[in-house]
Every structure is written in structure tokens, then in C-alpha cells.
Amino acid sequence: MIETFKHIQQSLEATPHLLRLGRLFSETVLIEIDGSEYYLSFEKGHIVSLVEGPSRKTPWRFALRTDAEALEEFWQVRPEPGFHDIFGLVKIGRGRIDGDILSLVKNLRFFKEVLTLARAREELAA
Amino acid sequence: MSIEPITGRYVAVTVGGAPRRIYFEEAGRGRPVICLHTAGADTRQWRHLMNDAEIAASNRLIAFDMPWHGKSLPPEGFETEEYLLTTEAYIETVLAVIDGLGLDRPVLAGCSMGGRIALQLAALHPERFSGFIAIEASDFQPAWYDIDWFHRPDAHGGEMGAALVSANISPFAPNAERWNTLWMFMQSGPGVFRGDLSFYTKDASLIPRLPAIDTAETPVHIIAGAYDLTCTPEDAERTAKAIPGATLAVMDELGHFPMSEHPDGFRPFFVEALEKMPGTVAAAA
Numbered sequence: 395m396i397e398t399f400k401h402i403q404q405s406l407e408a409t410p411h412l413l414r415l416g417r418l419f420s421e422t423v424l425i426e427i428d429g430s431e432y433y434l435s436f437e438k439g440h441i442v443s444l445v446e447g448p449s450r451k452t453p454w455r456f457a458l459r460t461d462a463e464a465l466e467e468f469w470q471v472r473p474e475p476g477f478h479d480i481f482g483l484v485k486i487g488r489g490r491i492d493g494d495i496l497s498l499v500k501n502l503r504f505f506k507e508v509l510t511l512a513r514a515r516e517e518l519a520a
Numbered sequence: 521m522s523i524e525p526i527t528g529r530y531v532a533v534t535v536g537g538a539p540r541r542i543y544f545e546e547a548g549r550g551r552p553v554i555c556l557h558t559a560g561a562d563t564r565q566w567r568h569l570m571n572d573a574e575i576a577a578s579n580r581l582i583a584f585d586m587p588w589h590g591k592s593l594p595p596e597g598f599e600t601e602e603y604l605l606t607t608e609a610y611i612e613t614v615l616a617v618i619d620g621l622g623l624d625r626p627v628l629a630g631c632s633m634g635g636r637i638a639l640q641l642a643a644l645h646p647e648r649f650s651g652f653i654a655i656e657a658s659d660f661q662p663a664w665y666d667i668d669w670f671h672r673p674d675a676h677g678g679e680m681g682a683a684l685v686s687a688n689i690s691p692f693a694p695n696a697e698r699w700n701t702l703w704m705f706m707q708s709g710p711g712v713f714r715g716d717l718s719f720y721t722k723d724a725s726l727i728p729r730l731p732a733i734d735t736a737e738t739p740v741h742i743i744a745g746a747y748d749l750t751c752t753p754e755d756a757e758r759t760a761k762a763i764p765g766a767t768l769a770v771m772d773e774l775g776h777f778p779m780s781e782h783p784d785g786f787r788p789f790f791v792e793a794l795e796k797m798p799g800t801v802a803a804a805a
Contacts, residue, residue, distance in 0.1 A: 471691070472691040472692060473691060475746045475747045476749070478687075478690075478691050478747060479686070479687035479749070480687075481664070481665075481684070481687040481749060482687055482749050484664075485664060485749050495666075496669065499665075499669045499675075499680050499683070499684070500674075500675045500680065502680060502683035502684060503679065503682070503683040503686070506683065506686070
């Protein structure tokens with residue numbers, strides 16, 4: 395999974411409109427997948443560090459908790475209904491969002507498009 | 521170069537004892553069909569169907585911007601008013617527009633909150649309409665988000681609203697139409713999406729009214745997209761079951777804004793719905 399996040403990190407650097415959208419976003423986000431923790435630290439829209447947990451001392455602003463199977467479907471070019479969006483994962487009981495949700499909502503387009511950078515990879519490979 | 525057949529004009533009506541200047545667009549001729557936009561958007565959601573020559577050959581499609589939306593200004597004094605749409609004001613506005621345009625028992629087609637009010641009108645004022653097409657419509661939806669997110673001084677409500685409702689657009693939607701759909705939410709005035717959602721997520725008065733709808737007099741056809749997280753096919757099915765005689769169609773590859781996000785995918789479902797309504801002159805193939 396860390397490789398996927400590295401791919402997202404690299405793709406983000408090659409996506410100018412996302413760097414522009416995220417220019418005010420400097421927060422750490424926890425992605426938890428089947429209990430495994432991944433801390434994505436953003437600085438002015440760039441992912442400056444990717445750290446695998448577990449960690450009890452890494453502060454984070456908001457968290458997305460889901461499972462690997464759900465994320466695999468989420469990253470399909472055309473996911474099944476409910477798997478097509480992070481709020482869809484929440485709605486169908488396959489995801490949970492914790493923490494400062496307003497911070498997420500203020501940066502929602504940026505964060506959702508960053509996460510789907512892994513989806514774009516599959517689209518290119520197809 | 522081409523000029524579209526859609527024409528736009530304004531009609532003066534009275535709602536709540538105060539004047540409203542309502543912008544409406546129309547295209548086609550024949551049976552009148554009033555088209556209601558979703559929360560946080562405007563008449564432009566219907567432009568593809570209004571430009572459809574075959575549908576417009578036997579249907580006069582009329583869409584209008586609710587006050588506070590699109591090109592319909594908010595009422596005088598809005599600057600000190602908290603915009604909160606109510607079922608009563610919404611019904612009064614729809615009926616005032618029908619009277620203002622001199623329409624005799626149009627079909628009413630509404631999407632999302634427009635579908636909700638279509639069902640309210642089916643229950644409360646069926647004599648004013650010939651049938652109802654309720655798209656992404658259900659009895660009641662509590663919010664799965666905090667509506668206050670979308671009206672605050674430190675962030676752009678339109679951009680946040682668009683980012684939220686993108687969750688309701690199907691991955692099958694053409695990219696250009698996805699973004700055209702979202703643009704309307706980005707343009708929505710401050711607090712308008714929130715005020716619409718207040719109506720949509722807090723008023724449960726429709727639930728006990730559904731069994732009384734007489735579909736023998738005014739047919740009700742409900743359409744729901746599988747990618748709609750707000751009004752899921754299950755929500756639409758529950759609602760259709762509560763209305764004796766109502767029919768339901770589920771669109772596997774569409775979301776919450778079908779006429780706008782994926783017009784080609786939605787067209788056959790809308791044509792089917794029109795064929796279920798009284799006054800069908802000729803099937804629009």
C-alpha cells in the first residue's frame with residue numbers, strides 16, 4: 395500500500411492544478427487500512443512525508459479509515475456504486491472519517507482528487 | 521455557428537405577498553412539462569433535454585429558476601434574511617409560476633428537491649397537474665453532512681458544495697458534463713445551497729401523505745440513479761411502494777443529476793417517463 399501512496403505523492407507533483415488547489419493545505423492526514431496506519435503529511439499542497447504506522451504520537455487533522463478491498467474498488471476506473479467516493483464508502487459502511495471534518499470539507503476537492511490519483515494510474519494502464 | 525431553440529424570459533409573480541421576478545426558459549411545443557432544478561443549481565441542468573428536437577416536437581419543456589437561484593433574484597430585503605426554503609413557499613412558487621404562465625395542468629418533472637416537491641404537489645394539489653415525474657426523489661432524506669458547512673465566512677460555500685455533491689455523480693458521466701454540473705453549485709449564492717438543504721433534509725411531512733396520492737388521476741413515475749448517495753434506489757423504491765400505483769425506474773449508470781451529468785444516459789429514462797404521462801401525442805423515439 396505504501397507504494398500506492400508513493401505513486402500518489404509523485405503524481406501530485408506532476409499535477410499543477412492540484413498543487414494550486416492545495417496551496418493552503420498543510421496538514422497531516424491519517425489513512426487507516428485494515429488497521430494499518432499511513433500518515434500523509436502535506437505542506438502547501440505537496441506530500442512532504444509518507445510514514446507508515448503504528449504511531450501513538452503523530453498528530454493528524456483528519457482520518458479516513460477503510461479496508462483494502464474497498465480501496466481497491468475505489469481505485470477502479472468506474473467503481474461500483476458507493477465505492478466511487480470517500481463519502482460513498484462512509485455511506486455503505488466501508489469507511490469512516492474522523493477528526494476535523496471541516497478541514498476536510500474546506501479542502502474536499504483537493505483531497506478527493508489527490509486520493510483518486512491512484513485511479514488515474516489504472517486508467518492510463520488500461 | 522448555431523443558435524439553440526431555448527428561449528429565456530421573465531415572469532412577474534407574487535409569493536408570500538411579495539413580488540418575485542422569475543426567470544424561465546422554454547423550448548418545444550405541445551404538452552407543457554414544468555422542469556424543476558435541484559438544490560443549489562438552476563435551469564441550466566435541463567438544457568440538454570430542452571435542446572432535444574424529438575422530445576421538443578411534442579412537449580413544451582419549461583424550466584424556471586427558483587428565487588435566489590440562477591437569474592431569479594432574491595426578494596427585496598434578502599440581505600438581512602436567512603434563506604431557508606420551506607415546503608409551503610416552494611409549493612406557492614411553483615403554483616404561482618404555473619398561473620403566471622397560464623398553463624393548464626402541466627406535467628411536473630422535478631429532480632432531487634424538485635422531485636420531493638413534485639410528490640408534495642401530487643399529494644396536495646393534484647388537480648393542478650396531469651402527472652408527475654419525480655427524479656432522484658424520495659419521501660425524506662436526513663442529512664449525512666452538516667448543512668452549515670456550506671455557508672460560512674471563512675470558506676467558499678459553492679466550492680465546498682460542489683466537492684460534496686460530486687459524490688453523487690456517476691463515474692459514467694462524461695467529464696465535461698460532470699464539471700458543468702458542478703459549476704452551477706460553485707456559482708450558487710451564499711447560503712442558498714444550505715437553505716435548500718434545510719428544506720430537503722428537515723421536512724418529513726411528505727411521508728404520511730404518500731398513500732393518499734391518486735395515481736389513477738395523476739400518474740407518478742419515480743426515477744433513481746444507482747450512484748446517487750443522497751437518494752439511493754432503495755430510498756426511491758421505499759417511496760414508490762408507499763404510493764399506490766406509482767412506477768419506478770432505476771438507472772444503473774447515473775447519479776443524482778442525471779439530466780445534467782449524463783444527458784445521453786438519462787434521455788431514454790425521461791422519454792419513458794413522458795410516455796407514462798397523460799397527453800402523450802407521439803412517442804419520442
